[in-house]
Amino acid sequence: MTTGRWTDHDQEHYERPRRHTRPRTKERPTYDDAVDGTVVTVDRGRFTLVVGDVPVTAMKARPLGRKGVVVGDRVRVVGDTSGAEGSLARIVEVTERTTVLRRTADDDDPVERVIVANASQLVVVTALADPEPRTGLIDRALVAAYDAGMDPLLCLTKADLADPETLLSTYRSLGVPWVVTQRGSDLTGLRDRLRGRTSVLVGHSGVGKSTLVNALVPDADREIGHVNVVTGRGRHTSTSVFMLRLPGGDGWIVDTPGIRSFGLAHVEPGQLIGAFPDLDALTGECSRGCLHGSGEPECGLDAAVAAGGADPDRVESFRRLLAARSETAW
Template sequence: MTGRYSDHDVEHYDRPRRRTRPRTKERPAYDDAVDGVVVTVDRGRFTLLIDGQKVMAMKARPLGRKGVVVGDRVRVVGDTSGDEGSLARIVEVRERVTTLRRTADDDDPVERVIVSNAEQLVVVTALADPDPQPRLIDRALVAAYDAGMQPLLVLTKADLADPETLLSTYRSLGVPWVVTQRGGDLTEVRERLHGRTSVLVGSSGVGKSTLVNALVPTAYRDVGVVNAVTGRGRHTSTSAFMLELPDGAGWIIDTPGIRSFGLAHVQPERLIEAFPDLDEMTEDCPRGCTHGTDEPECGLDEAVEAGTADPDRVASFRRLLAARSEPAY
């Protein structure tokens, strides 16, 4: 950079241009629009569910560059018949209740919303084969708390190893967990998923497809090979897709393409809000305190010294805090 552009210019450049006419006058009224939900996205084409029926759609021009992601509640016009070859148009994205996002990182240069409107982030981890990666679990937890989503640990392959070692790492944070294995009883998992929308993340080989298949037997024709939503041949989906659990028991969003979270966007204040008891202890922290290990006079240290805070819980919170600035691998 030559210094030709001041910060002010850059900021101005990033801002959308002010419109000369009020927006509403440029826009046709969409009184006839219907509601739908985005269940998958593939190369600019969106699969929506409208009244339980699959409908293909594209973005209408007024949406401009606004992203439309899996989980979005949208308003749709045009051919919403869902007939072969039909294409509807998305004219509006309803306000998102939650957004799970990732910072730009080496794999992907753009900060993006991954999915919207999910209440729970299910971190699927094998107890062995492959061995658990606590750093990746930590990162997923940070992403969940930042998104305002409840985390759930699903520990798979319980036939191969005991969960105790791993659980001891997360107990003081109070993260809910369930243990599963292939062919095992899924009652507890189903209870945890019931009545809400959950996003499943997990590294390759942890048994996520096996789990999704057990929960939604029609999900794949072949574990991890065919995308049931697009119905397209033998290819492994790399984008997220949403499925309804049998008997309307809730929704799950599988995320085959997501292996890590870039977390640089996560603010310490946002993270600590997920732990109201700790948050309360930081009320008298010095201005700008990040509540990390090296902070002088952090209320968390004072609470530990006074015996009012669980040192393990504080240490675990700080481990999550530090995970924000560590490399993903």
Template sequence: MGTNRRYDEQDIEHYDRPRRRGTRPRTKERPSYDDAATGTVVTIDRGRMTLLVDGARVTAMKARPLGRKAVVVGDRVKVVGDVSGAEGSLARIVEVEPRSTVLRRTADDDDPVERVVVANATQLAIVTALADPEPRTGLIDRALVAAYDAKLAPLLCLTKADLADPETLLSTYRSLGVPWVVTQRGGRLDELRDALAGQTSVLLGHSGVGKSTLVNALVPDAGREVGQVNEVTGRGRHTSTSALMLPLPGEGNRPDGWIIDTPGIRSFGLAHVQPEDLIEAFGDLDELTEDCPRGCTHAADEPECGLDVALANGEVDPERVTSFRRLLDARSVPPYLL
């Protein structure tokens, strides 16, 4: 009898349930992953994940026992096998560690399936051009809703300030207290670097707004492709085709934060976000709704909403309530119209 077996007793697949239905697991003794290496997923391409493991770039696949469990950029994972990063080597992801934050979206607002975009980020940088293409507040509003729902700190990053005055757009969001940075083509990025330092920031925005240009300037060896805006449609073409996590250069070999460049998007469904989750991001407004009728969504047409009572009594800034309700309304605008 030959001794060449597909798996040895230390291999995770050895402990997996056979493919034929109705059979029992081969053993109840599951392997321990205490000695497994820990890595961070930095990009995914056709089912293969690139991880950073102790500074080495390691190619890995999901182990079969993970089943349909999604692995996304930003995930911290346990990995076994060849983690040397040598050419042609392949490791396996055997566990996904608990996520501290999850940025989600749905394909549409009536889609029950949530898609995890990025895990373990701390900040959502919404990149918007002030011109070429013209800013579209629909996506900004939706991105803010997603950030507040995911407990990510929002940041407005306005590009191409050499083409238009940022004040017009900033006045729309100032009452929400959203921080912002303004950049222009060929200008210095010190303010943006300061806002990104020490954070794991997701860069999100329409195609053509300058995300890849910013990434290439922040991380000189990133090599992200830069596209042009279509003169007929006024929209950019997709240049980044997959999310990519990159270290921001810092002192020595230590990164001064991380950025995650995402592909340009045309829609951002919010079927998973509930009004009670959104208002929790605004502590002052949340306190004013404690006596709202049960099921109140805090929209402008809700009877006896605590926000309206506070407005009548002069207890809250009207612009802040209007801006918050605009975010609520953004949940009902078809995402493909953004």
């Protein structure tokens, strides 16, 4: 018998078997048995969490897709959370972040890099000498802190090598708090500033950041680098972002690799004034599109300074931060 182009003896005459697949469902797992954890470091697709007091290795569950998971994230975890060698848990949910500290490689780089989530304080670690302080990086870090809604703190190291007053005079009008340290000094003042908070430490290589971390968390064992006597720059010692619990469990610090520049492509210059409520209140009469920088026509800050209603040093310092948004800091 022939039907169409095929005969009864042709294989194509018979209906091909259908693929048997499970029907899709809109129902998703509830993960009622998930436990809370905090991401403390990320290494090649594996995440180290702290669940209670137990370090747990985890991977990201497939349903999270391309959603990024970074140090500081508070997550929900299922699977083996015993922390035993060879165990592996799964991150199934990332809770809403309270803050996000970002930077870009350069000011024209559209790719934002999230450094850490849920931190409340940015500690800008700067050596007073060896290497010499670079105010460009300090300014940019402050801009990033204000943009992220984090409180800034200046931590000046190596005070035995130079007078801190020279640098502090530059930032005093901004109202940025500071602590001054030197090798072997009492760190009570710094500990008081870190207590009960999650603080991110950033700074150039060689400024003493790892030395501070080892002093604050004695079992951290972070590698300490040295400053090149020719270039005046430090060697990168920390190679990854790492979150450490302070002794007694009263706060966290996040150690970051030494950086050479702090890109701010993600920061809108017009939003920076919001971090200075007293100055923002003086801009009501500014023309549309005014960014409140130097040379802006009819800027309310200039009128306030002329009328004696604003501290000129504070306005100048704010405008320096605004200018840092478009200047390369090395």
